[in-house]
Amino acid sequence: MTxxxxxxxxxxxxxxxxxxxxxxxxxxxxxxxxxxxLLALEHLSENRVDxxxxxxxxxxxxxxxxxxxxxxxxxxVFTTAYAEYxxxxxxxxxxxxxxxxxxxxRFLIAFNKVQRxxxxxxxxxxxxxxxxxxSKEVIHIKDGHKINRIAxxxxxxxxxxxxxxxxxxxxxxxxxxxxxxxxxxxxxxxDFMQVHKSYIIPIAQVEIVERHQIKLRKTYIPIGKTxxxxxxxxxxxxx
Numbered sequence: 001m002t003x004x005x006x007x008x009x010x011x012x013x014x015x016x017x018x019x020x021x022x023x024x025x026x027x028x029x030x031x032x033x034x035x036x037x038l039l040a041l042e043h044l045s046e047n048r049v050d051x052x053x054x055x056x057x058x059x060x061x062x063x064x065x066x067x068x069x070x071x072x073x074x075x076x077v078f079t080t081a082y083a084e085y086x087x088x089x090x091x092x093x094x095x096x097x098x099x100x101x102x103x104x105x106r107f108l109i110a111f112n113k114v115q116r117x118x119x120x121x122x123x124x125x126x127x128x129x130x131x132x133x134x135s136k137e138v139i140h141i142k143d144g145h146k147i148n149r150i151a152x153x154x155x156x157x158x159x160x161x162x163x164x165x166x167x168x169x170x171x172x173x174x175x176x177x178x179x180x181x182x183x184x185x186x187x188x189x190x191d192f193m194q195v196h197k198s199y200i201i202p203i204a205q206v207e208i209v210e211r212h213q214i215k216l217r218k219t220y221i222p223i224g225k226t227x228x229x230x231x232x233x234x235x236x237x238x239x
Contacts, residue, residue: 003115006039007033009043009055014100018053018079019103021107022145025140028111038059045071051095051114056080067092075117103153105142105177112139112186131188139186141167143174150174153193157221158183195231196224209235 005031007018010219015033034040037058044052054076056063064085067076073239078089081100089097095117096110121138134209136151150167159166165183167174178186183200195214199221208215209232213222223231 001115001118003028003051003111003118004031004049005029005051005053006031006043006049007053008037008058008063009036010031010037010058014055014079017102018107021102021104021142024104025108025111027115027140027148027149030124037063039064041066041069042185044074049074051075051077053077053079056085056089057082063065064088064092067094070191075114077081077114088103094151105182108140108147109182109185115139116188133162137188141174141178141186143176148174152187152202155187155192155202156205157202157216158187158192158196176237193231193234196222197226199224206235 005022005028007015007022009015009018012035015035019030019033019082022030031047032043033176034043038060041061046091052074054063054066056078057080061069063078063080076092076094077098077143078085078094079098079100079102083099086097086099087124093174095099098110116137136153138149138151140151141148148167150169156170159168160180161178164175165178165180167176173202180194180197180200187200190201191203192204201216201221203212204213205216207217211228211232212225214221216229
């Protein structure tokens with residue numbers, strides 16, 4: 001799935017940063033960039049994109065005002081140097097709120113959220129049209145200088161190691177500087193479960209649940225003391 005976007009920001013350096021990040025992701029296409037929000041609004045009145053990366057503090061028309069006057073609903077990721085707009089941005093149903101200076105890791109989290117929302121919409125439209133697609137849901141993870149495209153179905157388990165998360169896949173590992181909170185925003189909670197302070201597992205791969213550990217298809221994962229009751233209650237409710 002190719003995701004189209006525009007970038008709206010009155011600062012050329014901010015546009016350059018976001019455009020550079022977008023260029024690192026093969027499936028993300030920048031259609032246009034705008035320093036003038038009024039020109040951007042004119043473009044959006046006749047053209048549709050998948051997501052808008054939108055600065056808040058701009059002359060003539062700020063990002064919040066622009067979001068209010070859009071004629072067609074759009075996915076919006078707000079970008080700003082001011083944290084105080086966070087609550088208002090979510091009231092506008094923004095996908096995410098990126099606080100400048102924006103790191104590439106944080107940008108990737110926002111992009112993965114956008115991608116999931118678009119896939120869910122596509123799946124919903126397919127069901128209405130009584131058609132099915134076999135496309136796998138994917139996330140994009142930075143590992144060193146590489147961007148890895150990971151299908152969620154290929155994840156065997158996730159392991160925290162210091163300031164990094166190890167994605168254990170079939171036959172390889174991807175290591176990224178993320179927190180458990182970051183990961184929880186990347187993966188659907190209906191399909192994955194944190195069973196230990198250092199482990200997240202895909203629910204579909206669970207074969208046996210014991211008191212202190214869980215057997216997945218290819219390995220055993222410990223159950224943490226603080227998670228034990230909730231994990232056992234969850235799997236008991238499935239039987």
